[in-house]
Amino acid sequence: MHVHVVDPSAFAPPYDHELCAALARAGASVELVTSDFAYGPVPVPDGYVRRRAFYRRTARRGPPALRRALKLGQHVPDMLRYRAAARAADVVHFQWLPLEAADQALLPAGPPLVLTAHEVLPRVARPGQQWGRRRLYDRVDAVVAHTERGIERLVGELRLDPAKVALIRHGVFDYLARQPGERPLPPELAGVDGKVVLCLGVWRPYHGIDVLLEAWRGIEDAELWVAGLPQMPTGDLMRDPPPGVRFVPRFVTDPELPAFFRRADLVVMPYRAIEASGVLFTALAFGRPILATAVGGFLDAARLGAATLVPPEDSSALHAAIARLLRDDAEREALAAGARAAAAGPYSWDAIARETLGLYARLLQ
Numbered sequence: 001m002h003v004h005v006v007d008p009s010a011f012a013p014p015y016d017h018e019l020c021a022a023l024a025r026a027g028a029s030v031e032l033v034t035s036d037f038a039y040g041p042v043p044v045p046d047g048y049v050r051r052r053a054f055y056r057r058t059a060r061r062g063p064p065a066l067r068r069a070l071k072l073g074q075h076v077p078d079m080l081r082y083r084a085a086a087r088a089a090d091v092v093h094f095q096w097l098p099l100e101a102a103d104q105a106l107l108p109a110g111p112p113l114v115l116t117a118h119e120v121l122p123r124v125a126r127p128g129q130q131w132g133r134r135r136l137y138d139r140v141d142a143v144v145a146h147t148e149r150g151i152e153r154l155v156g157e158l159r160l161d162p163a164k165v166a167l168i169r170h171g172v173f174d175y176l177a178r179q180p181g182e183r184p185l186p187p188e189l190a191g192v193d194g195k196v197v198l199c200l201g202v203w204r205p206y207h208g209i210d211v212l213l214e215a216w217r218g219i220e221d222a223e224l225w226v227a228g229l230p231q232m233p234t235g236d237l238m239r240d241p242p243p244g245v246r247f248v249p250r251f252v253t254d255p256e257l258p259a260f261f262r263r264a265d266l267v268v269m270p271y272r273a274i275e276a277s278g279v280l281f282t283a284l285a286f287g288r289p290i291l292a293t294a295v296g297g298f299l300d301a302a303r304l305g306a307a308t309l310v311p312p313e314d315s316s317a318l319h320a321a322i323a324r325l326l327r328d329d330a331e332r333e334a335l336a337a338g339a340r341a342a343a344a345g346p347y348s349w350d351a352i353a354r355e356t357l358g359l360y361a362r363l364l365q
Contacts, residue, residue, distance in 0.1 A: 001360060002029045004089040008054040008078070009071070010037040011096040012118070014173050014254070014278065017043035022171070022353035024048045028360075031089070033082065035071075039229070040253035043175055053085065054078045075099050079106040086111060091360045094140070100132030104139050112363035113140040119275045120145070120153045123206055134158060141363050144356075146170040146276040147297045166359050170276045170297065171349040172285040172342075176257050185259045189246070195222040195326055198264035198288075200252060201279040203230040208270035208293065208313065209237055215270070215318035217242045222326050227252050227260065261286040266325050266332060271295055272312050280307075284343045289335035291321055304346065305338030 003023060007016050013034075020030045024047030032045070035054040055078065058070040075098065086092050086108035093114040097103040107113060115136055122130060137143055137158065143165050145151045151167050154160045184190060197219075199212055209226060216224050219242075227248035238247055252260065261267070267283040267290050274296040283290050290307035292298035301307040308325070310317040325332055345351070 001027075001357070001364075002031070002088065002090050003360065004031050004033050004086060004092045005095065006033045006082070006092060007095040008033075008035060008075070009096060009098045010034045010042070011098075012278065013037050013042040014176070015170070016095060017046070018171055018173060018175065018349050019352070019356070020048040020050075021046040021175075022349035023356060025350065026353040026357055028357060033085075039251045041255070043254070046175075053082055072099070076102060076106065079103065083108040090364065093356075093360075097136060100136055102132070104132055104135035107136075107139050112142070112360070114142045114144060114359065114363070115140040116144040116146075117150060117154065117275070118146070120150050120158070123273060142166055142359055144168050144359070147300050149296060149299060150275055166355075168352055168355045168359070169300070169346055170281055171352045172281045172347045173278070174285050174343075174349065176254060176282060177285055179255055179258065181255050182258045183253075183255045185263060186248075189225065189248075189263070192223055192263075195265040196263055197222060197224045197266045197268055197322060197326070198227070198260060199224065199268050199270070200227045200257075200260060200282075201269075201277070202228050203234065203237075203249070204232055206272045206274070208272050211272075211313055211315050211318065212268060212270040213237065213241055213245065214315040215322060216245060218319065219244065219322055219326070222265075225260070225264075257282060258286070261288055264288055266291060266322070268318075268322065269293065269298065270312075270318055271298075274298070281347065284339045284347060287336050287340040287343065289325065289332040290339060291318075291325060293318075301342065304342040306335065306342040307338075308335060 005020050016032055020032045024030045030048035032048055032050045033053045035052055055071045055074050087110050089111050092111050095116050121133060137160055145154055145167055146169055151165055154165050155162050203209055224245045229251040230249050267288045269279055269292040271293050276297040292307050292309055293312040294309040295312055298307055302309045310321050
């Protein structure tokens with residue numbers, strides 16, 4: 001079976017890599033059709049072919065507004081060019097489509113089409129985006145959701161045919177723990193004594209960093225590291241933080257991630273809303289104890305014993321949970337054991353590849 005995994009904007013290279021490598025291990029011939037990733041190195045293909053078919057005239061560096069404009073001008077011609085190339089595939093599996101209102105009319109015809117609903121609906125929709133997303137769901141042959149809540153929304157809120165929707169979980173980012181070129185922590189972090197709580201990921205309003213900073217007030221004998229690429233104004237966040245907070249306001253590359261996660265005594269994700277979080281599947285890969293809010297994919301992780309949950313936007317509950325977990329080594333170790341078991345079981349990529357190939361086979365029938 002020849003499969004195209006298509007991520008035009010290279011929105012999630014770690015996910016693309018793990019899925020393609022797992023499908024290849026399971027016996028499929030896999031081609032990742034994507035573009036350059038602007039923020040750092042990407043994983044080396046393992047058993048699959050990576051082809052740069054989108055935005056080839058866009059510079060790797062430059063002002064974000066200029067990059068977006070260049071990509072926008074190339075998107076429709078590139079999608080039309082890909083329509084012809086898609087005829088070589090038995091199945092085409094789209095991950096993200098950046099121009100949904102137009103993309104629903106640009107999808108290729110011929111092979112079965114699968115779309116992964118990494119987000120069931122956009123959290124902050126641009127004009128026409130929500131309509132375009134719903135039209136995309138109508139145009140494809142199958143929709144993959146990562147969580148039970150995602151299935152409920154697709155079938156209940158959006159009225160998709162249950163036979164068209166498949167629950168296939170997001171896998172853990174195992175490759176991060178096997179990189180030959182891991183980098184150590186920066187010296188200012190490597191010299192920290194005591195316990196460390198890590199909050200890592202792109203900074204956006206729905207990530208709840210403001211709630212976390214309020215919850216941290218009164219926490220002693222530990223440090224909170226807030227690391228990631230800001231995609232929001234940061235002045236209010238960083239102006240007067242509580243004691244014990246360190247900010248690392250930049251993109252943390254793959255070779256740097258292991259040192260951050262191995263140093264963390266607790267990983268906290270205080271999101272207001274989420275479907276699935278790449279940070280969750282990185283923390284699971286390193287077997288770290290996880291504290292998160294009761295939203296999206298965190299609910300599934302908690303049912304597997306891999307996370308403890310608090311209500312979203314509840315700084316008092318978050319404060320109490322952080323303080324308790326920092327005191328209780330046994331509870332943190334139980335969560336770490338749950339994370340390791342989940343990573344080896346329902347979140348393992350070999351299991352996900354078998355389920356995904358089973359979906360493809362049903363479509364081809």
